[in-house]
Amino acid sequence: MKNQSIEQLQEQVALLSERNAYLENQLTTHKQQWQSEKQNLLKSISYPDTKTNIYKDFFSQLTEGIYRFDIDKPMDINLPIEEQIDYLYDHLFMKECNATLVKMYGAKDESELLGKNMTFFHGGKHHKTNRESFKEFVLNGYKAENIESEEIGVDGKKKFFLNNSLSVIKDGFYIRMWGTQTDITQSKIAQESIKRNLEFQTLISKISSSFIWAFNMNTSINTYLKTIAEYTGAGRSYIFRLNNDGALMNNTHEWCAPNIPPQIEYLQNQKTDSFPWWMKKLRNGERIHINEVSKLPKEAQSEKEMLEQQDIKSLIALPLISAGKLIGFIGLDNVTKTKTWTAEDINTLSISSEILVSAIHSNEAEAALFKSERKYRFLTETMKDVISSISPFGILKYSSPSVTAFGGYIAEEEKGNHVSKYFAKKTELVSALKILAQVLISHKSGYFRFLYKAKDRAPFPVEFSYTPEVVHG
Incomplete structure (x- = not known):
């Protein structure tokens, strides 16, 4: 019984060894397959001529626009800066983009964008803002970090984008550009x-x-x-x-x-x-x-x-x-x-x-008022009679120059005085103030007589004619 048990154990060990060898072989096979798939995925990202469903699905879900531009003839990066910019405008063509980018440009599908060179997107080579942005891209080692561009979509509408991009340089020659793009149009507007x-x-x-x-x-x-x-x-x-x-x-x-x-x-x-x-x-x-x-x-x-x-x-x-x-x-x-x-x-x-x-x-x-005032000022200043303008409160606002010959007063000096100054009799002043109060209500013209108190001579009788000046009622 004891020998039989040992034989059984040896048989089980042999079976386990075979099973272990099988599993190791399977593991090696799976590792090789995984490494192969990994290399293919990395290769598809670096050189996207070979696409995988994983890669496409991932990019299609992003809210940012993704693009790839390839150059039809590799560019020597030792060319003068302005020549490089012109060259890139002429020879960079869009080869790939995601659905988000298509939507950003108002296109129906990617066919409206693929195959277009950079001049199409930047509105020519000489758009001031875009050319400066492109120059910054070149001077920054062919990288863009939050660089703004102003473009026109397929739908003809102006667009503003924020760009981030990296380039592939091989043996001193420019090969391609990968980038992301964010639509900032509404913010800019x-x-x-x-x-x-x-x-x-x-x-x-x-x-x-x-x-x-x-x-x-x-x-x-x-x-x-x-x-x-x-x-x-x-x-x-x-x-x-x-x-x-x-x-x-x-x-x-x-x-x-x-x-x-x-x-x-x-x-x-x-x-x-x-x-x-x-x-x-x-x-x-x-x-x-x-x-x-x-x-x-x-x-x-x-x-x-x-x-x-x-x-x-x-x-x-x-x-x-x-x-x-x-x-x-x-x-x-x-x-x-x-x-x-x-x-x-x-x-x-x-x-x-x-x-x-x-x-x-x-x-x-x-101008009309000035002309009118000039006309009437001429009349008042050449008349012998005294022309005066009096406020509702009896304050002298204006007196014509003839007041000097008439009563010995200086016209400019009398401005601001109360009319009571010119009445020789208080009873006549009271009567005049009552008339003034009635004029404010009736707006009627009239006249009255009183004894005028002159500055340089004895008082003498005068006749005062008045017409109310009504403004805005």
């Missing part, structure tokens, strides 16, 4: 919007201030036209004024960008009825918004001919309305190329034109 709003507020403040403190209205208007044209990117800005009956219009002010010929001398005494389509819109308070002059409707044929004579490609014009009356219009032109005028352009011109109209109205009202 928000930043640009905030910046633009601040610029707009500064612009409006500047325009308002220029008119408030205007010493020369024409100079202020010309400065305004320059400011508004440069802000909106217009080549020419101008103002037309209508005459009193609206039959004629004149180009009164104009600003032109460099190399844009002025037109103001040719646009005087223009008959408004020669431009019925244009004037109808302005008289209805409508803006005239033309992105392409060549596409104006038939009813605007005369306007089209006039604009084409001036080589105008696109324009926007707004009516200038003061006290409910059309007094003219303000316009912006582009003569080098067509321009799509944005809502911001229109809003800027609209708000600033209201400031302009207010300034024009105030300036003309002030």
